[in-house]
Amino acid sequence: MKSQISLAFEKCKRENRPALLTYTVAGDNSKKKSLEILKSISQYADIVEIGFPFNAPTADGPQIQNSTYRALKNGFKLKDAFQIVKNYKKSRNAKPCILMGYYQMVYSYGENKFVKKCKQAGVNGLIIVDLPWPDNKKFAKLCRKNSITFVQLISPTTSKERMKKIIRDSHDLNYLISMLSTTGGKLKVSPKRILKNYFKIKRINKSKNMVIGFGITNKTIGSFKKADGLVVGSALCKGISDSIKNRQNPVIKLNKMVKVLKNKII
Amino acid sequence: MKVKKGIPLIDQHDKNGFYGGKFGGNYVAETLKKPIDDLSKLFDKCRKDKKFLKERDDLYENYVGSPTRFFKLQNLTDHLGGAQIYAKMVSDANGGAHKIYNAITHAMLCKKAKKKYICTDTGAGYNGKMFSMVAKKFGLGCKVFMGTRDIERQKPNCDAIRKNGAEIVPVTSGSRTLVDAVSECIRYWVSNCDKVHMGIGSLVGPNIFVKICGWSTAQISRELKVQLEDEFGEIPNKLKLINCVGGGSSAYGFWSEFFDYNKKHIELIGVEAGGPKNSKLHAAPLSKNSKIGILHGAAAYCVQDNDGQISETESCSSGLDYPSCSPIHCFLKDVGRARYTVATDEEAFSAYKLVTELEEISPSLEPAHSFAEAIKIAPKLDESNIIVVNSCGDSLKDRDIIKKRLGNYIR
Numbered sequence: 001m002k003s004q005i006s007l008a009f010e011k012c013k014r015e016n017r018p019a020l021l022t023y024t025v026a027g028d029n030s031k032k033k034s035l036e037i038l039k040s041i042s043q044y045a046d047i048v049e050i051g052f053p054f055n056a057p058t059a060d061g062p063q064i065q066n067s068t069y070r071a072l073k074n075g076f077k078l079k080d081a082f083q084i085v086k087n088y089k090k091s092r093n094a095k096p097c098i099l100m101g102y103y104q105m106v107y108s109y110g111e112n113k114f115v116k117k118c119k120q121a122g123v124n125g126l127i128i129v130d131l132p133w134p135d136n137k138k139f140a141k142l143c144r145k146n147s148i149t150f151v152q153l154i155s156p157t158t159s160k161e162r163m164k165k166i167i168r169d170s171h172d173l174n175y176l177i178s179m180l181s182t183t184g185g186k187l188k189v190s191p192k193r194i195l196k197n198y199f200k201i202k203r204i205n206k207s208k209n210m211v212i213g214f215g216i217t218n219k220t221i222g223s224f225k226k227a228d229g230l231v232v233g234s235a236l237c238k239g240i241s242d243s244i245k246n247r248q249n250p251v252i253k254l255n256k257m258v259k260v261l262k263n264k265i266i
Numbered sequence: 267m268k269v270k271k272g273i274p275l276i277d278q279h280d281k282n283g284f285y286g287g288k289f290g291g292n293y294v295a296e297t298l299k300k301p302i303d304d305l306s307k308l309f310d311k312c313r314k315d316k317k318f319l320k321e322r323d324d325l326y327e328n329y330v331g332s333p334t335r336f337f338k339l340q341n342l343t344d345h346l347g348g349a350q351i352y353a354k355m356v357s358d359a360n361g362g363a364h365k366i367y368n369a370i371t372h373a374m375l376c377k378k379a380k381k382k383y384i385c386t387d388t389g390a391g392y393n394g395k396m397f398s399m400v401a402k403k404f405g406l407g408c409k410v411f412m413g414t415r416d417i418e419r420q421k422p423n424c425d426a427i428r429k430n431g432a433e434i435v436p437v438t439s440g441s442r443t444l445v446d447a448v449s450e451c452i453r454y455w456v457s458n459c460d461k462v463h464m465g466i467g468s469l470v471g472p473n474i475f476v477k478i479c480g481w482s483t484a485q486i487s488r489e490l491k492v493q494l495e496d497e498f499g500e501i502p503n504k505l506k507l508i509n510c511v512g513g514g515s516s517a518y519g520f521w522s523e524f525f526d527y528n529k530k531h532i533e534l535i536g537v538e539a540g541g542p543k544n545s546k547l548h549a550a551p552l553s554k555n556s557k558i559g560i561l562h563g564a565a566a567y568c569v570q571d572n573d574g575q576i577s578e579t580e581s582c583s584s585g586l587d588y589p590s591c592s593p594i595h596c597f598l599k600d601v602g603r604a605r606y607t608v609a610t611d612e613e614a615f616s617a618y619k620l621v622t623e624l625e626e627i628s629p630s631l632e633p634a635h636s637f638a639e640a641i642k643i644a645p646k647l648d649e650s651n652i653i654v655v656n657s658c659g660d661s662l663k664d665r666d667i668i669k670k671r672l673g674n675y676i677r
Contacts, residue, residue, distance in 0.1 A: 055440060056561055056576045058452040059295040065439060077573050103293050104560040108574030130293040130563070135282065157300040157459065177297060181457045 004096040004124050005149050006172045008046050009209045009228055017266050018225055019046040021211055022258060023100065023233030025064065026050050026081040027071030028240055033250060034071070035084050037240075040255045042093035044262040049127070049231065052081040052101040059129050061184030063234035066241050078105055082121040089122035098125035098151065106131075111139055115146050125149035125173060133166045144171060151175050154201060154210075156189075167204045174210045175231070176201060184234025187215035191223035198227060218257070222264040232261055268601050271526045275518075275594060276480040283473030286600060290564045290593030292472045298452075301459040306474045308379055313481060322374065326485055329403070330366050333489035334358040336497070336654075341624040346644040349506070349651035352497075353627060354490055356516065361396045362660035363630070364516040365467060367482040369396035372465030373404045375478070383407040383462040387451040389416055389444030389512070390585030390632065391423025391663055393467030398432035408432035409462075411451040415442040416584045423663045441578045444512075444588045448562050468513025469592035472563035476593060483519025486656070491523045494654075502652040503531055506643070509656040510635040511536040511606065512549065512586035514595040516658040521604070529603060536595060537635045539581035540608035547580035549587050552599050552606035561590045567599070582611040582667060583631035585659065609638035615671055617641055618661070628677060630659035631667065 002010075012019040022045040028034050038048055053068040053076055060068065085097055099118060106114045106128060118126065126148055131139060133152060140150035152170040154163055155177040167174060176198055179189045194212065202210060212224055213231030224230050236254055243253040267286040270278050284290050292302060312318040326332050335355040343351045356364045369386075376384045384406045388394030394410035401408035410427055414436045417424055427434055435454075440446040448466065455464040466475040469483075494501055507524065509517035517536050524532045538550035548554060551567040559568030561576060569577045569589040581587040598604040609617070614631055617638035622628050629637060636655045644653055661668065662677070669675040 054575065056445060056449050058449050058562065059297075059456055060453070069439070072575065102560070104570075104576075105574045107560050107565070108557070108570065129295055130560070132292075132294065132296045132299050135292065153296040155295070155297040155299075157297050159300060162299070180297060180460060182453045185457060 003147070003149055003172055005047060006209070008096050012046055012229070015266070018227050019211070019229035020044065020258070020262055020265060021047045021049055021229055021231040022236055023049040023051060023231055024236055024240070024254070025067035025071050026052055026084050027074060027076035028067040028237070029070050029244055029250060030074055031076070031080050031084060035087055036251045037254050038084070038088045039091045039093060040251050041258040042091070042095050043255065044258045045095055047096045047098060047229070049098045049100050049233070050081065050085065052078060052099055052105055054102040054105050057102060059182055061182040061234055063184040063237040063241065067237040078109060082117050085121040085123055096124040097122070098127060099123050100127040101129065103128050103131045111142060115142050115148060118148055119146045123148060125151050127151045127153070127175065133169060137169065140169065140171070149173050153177060156180055156197065163201055164204055167208060170208060172208060174208055176210055176212050178212050178214045178216070181214055183214055185215055187220050191220060195224065195226060218260050218264060221261055225265050230265065269525050269603050274481070274484070275522065275525055276477045279473060285593050285597040288558065289566055289596040290473050290476060292563060293560050293565070294472055294563045295456055297456050298459060301455070302472055302474055304379070305375065308375055309474060309478055312375065312378060318374065322370065325370050326367070330359045330370070332485065333493060336490065336493035339625050342621060345624055346641060348645040348649070349643070349647035349653045350649055351640055351644055352652065352654045353657045354486065354520065354654055355627065356486055356656055356658040357629065357660040361392070361399055362662065363392040363396070364483055364486060364519060364658045365393040365396040366399070367485050367519065368467065368479045368515060369393070369400045369465065371478055371482040372397070372463065373400035373406060376406060376463035377404055379463055381461060381463045383409070384465060385409040385411065385451055385454055385462050386465045387411045387444065387447040387467050389447065389587060390583065390630070390659065391416065391420035391427065392585065392659060394432070394434065395423045395426045397465060398427045398430035401432055402430045409435055409454070411435045411437055411447045411454065413437045413442040413444060413447045416444065416447070419667055420584055420663050422665060443579070444584065445576060445579070452562065469515040469518050469594055470513040470562055470564060470566070470590065476564070479515050480518045480522065480594065483515050484522040486516070486519035487521060487523035490520065490654070501527070501532070504651045505531065506533045506535060506651065506653045507656070508535045508537060508636045508639050508653060509658070510586055510632045511538050511552065511591060511595055512588045512632065514592035516656055518592065518594055520656040525603060534598070534604035535639060536604055536606040537639045538606060538608050539583055539586035539635060540610040541580040543610045543612050545580055547578060548608065549579035549581045549589065550608045551589065551591050552595060553608045559590065564593050566590045566593045566596045582614060583635065585630070585632040586635065607639060609635040613638040618668065619672060627657060628661040629657045630661045631664045632659050633657045
């Protein structure tokens with residue numbers, strides 16, 4: 001049976017456009033608001049990534065860190081992330097959802113218990129930032145057993161040989177980090193070069209979907225239309241920060257932002 | 267799970283970088299896999315290269331100044347009336363602490379990797395200071411990541427870092443101490459790993475950083491072994507080696523020649539920061555039985571809350587103020603080869619006071635924790651027991667804290 005994630009990509013391909021993946025942090029800026037944001041942006045997003053906060057992140061840029069600290073300051077607990085997904089999945093517009101975070105949270109909760117909770121809540125995929133291949137083999141298997149896509153990351157530093165092995169072991173979705181950066185960095189490589197690298201990697205196994213993330217904003221997203229999917233995270237987290245600063249409703253602000261992003265890729 | 271004899275402890279990991287099957291590893295973002303792999307290969311090559319070793323030994327001898335002194339604290343011994351207390355004055359090292367050994371190795375590796383920039387983290391400021399010194403010596407650009415709370419309380423070292431031409435990058439996230447500085451330094455490396463070499467300042471982080479650090483600080487116990495033989499004609503048969511443990515770099519260096527001895531013969535005692543007496547906060551994951559957590563690329567005992575978030579720590583000594591500890595010390599704890607205990611802020615201050623009143627030495631607040639333990643146990647032991655304390659840092663950096671707490675600071 002095809003995963004909901006794969007089905008979402010198929011739908012986008014039929015519409016001849018890349019999938020739009022959003023990333024927001026669970027509990028930012030409150031549990032209630034973060035759920036409302038998810039429901040609202042699902043009008044335009046194809047897949048939603050939801051970050052579960054960890055207070056010693058080693059690959060997040062300042063925007064996502066701000067979101068994380070806001071959520072934690074509001075008393076966010078890991079169980080809230082599962083609750084948010086569960087409630088989100090009941091909503092009318094619900095899209096496939098990928099939880100993303102750091103291994104310490106999984107380890108501390110217990111791998112088995114974590115994956116089981118994900119399954120119960122309706123999580124479709126998982127990204128664990130600091131659990132690279134091959135250390136993730138066992139955990140990826142556990143995910144697969146529970147019909148959860150374990151998303152493998154590939155970066156500009158990943159050697160060709162390593163890529164082949166990662167892709168061989170990967171499920172139906174891989175994530176290409178566009179450049180050497182934490183999340184939310186300014187795009188320091190031209191989209192053309194990123195896409196060239198992207199298609200080189202795609203050739204290893206065309207049947208697996210691959211999204212591009214890091215440095216994607218409403219200014220750059222239009223240049224990547226040929227990819228299977230694009231992830232926008234930091235720009236949205238910044239949108240929440242800005243709306244709080246300007247006393248606007250982050251739900252409305254994010255809905256508008258995601259609408260603009262979507263319009264740029266159709 | 268046990269310590270294997272005849273093999274450096276840093277090398278007793280499995281192919282995935284775990285000690286005892288569960289401590290350590292390489293929990294890093296995909297982007298860092300290759301730089302870490304490259305660094306591991308380079309280090310393996312260099313540590314076998316005679317030229318590299320000679321250059322290092324020359325630097326240790328002439329630039330760091332080796333050996334650092336080893337002598338008896340006669341007044342303290344008489345005052346406490348029990349075991350004989352000795353000090354290994356690692357604070358004699360150029361720059362004033364053991365961090366210089368690791369910094370030198372990293373600068374040499376940075377050069378070998380043909381990188382022009384080096385970055386590191388710092389808590390007490392000593393690691394940052396040493397990196398800034400070697401960066402200047404080797405002609406490297408240098409960035410030092412430091413929590414703003416530590417920048418406030420370790421001013422003398424910050425001044426030194428800046429004087430050496432390095433840039434201090436203030437870290438304002440989280441608790442604004444070492445833990446956040448390390449996170450930020452790793453984040454910086456993720457973005458710049460093609461041009462910049464990263465050195466982690468302690469025996470923590472992904473496996474290769476644990477190894478490089480331990481390999482470097484091991485110089486301390488090589489010296490100590492010779493000095494013990496010179497002083498006693500043999501290794502004393504009731505020897506206790508006391509060292510403070512934050513990340514655990516100086517403790518590893520102090521003990522590395524002695525792991526193979528029976529623990530009844532040579533007891534290894536690690537002293538963690540217990541924090542203020544009346545505070546619930548501490549920086550003692552080993553002695554207070556914290557759970558294993560994944561922080562900064564490695565699995566180790568780590569102060570954390572029920573939800574897995576890293577907890578805030580508190581200690582008067584910035585160098586020990588870290589929620590986790592080295593995978594190697596976790597391993598030593600679990601196999602029972604080392605014993606870990608705590609000293610509170612109060613105990614460290616009174617140890618500092620007593621030691622400086624009686625002796626011509628001035629340990630920083632980190633080794634003051636070790637002296638606190640020595641002061642606790644010495645009176646209960648007879649004079650056939652030899653206690654050696656690693657006085658691994660000089661107090662000058664703590665000038666302001668000590669002045670505030672004890673009323674004055676006299677050197």
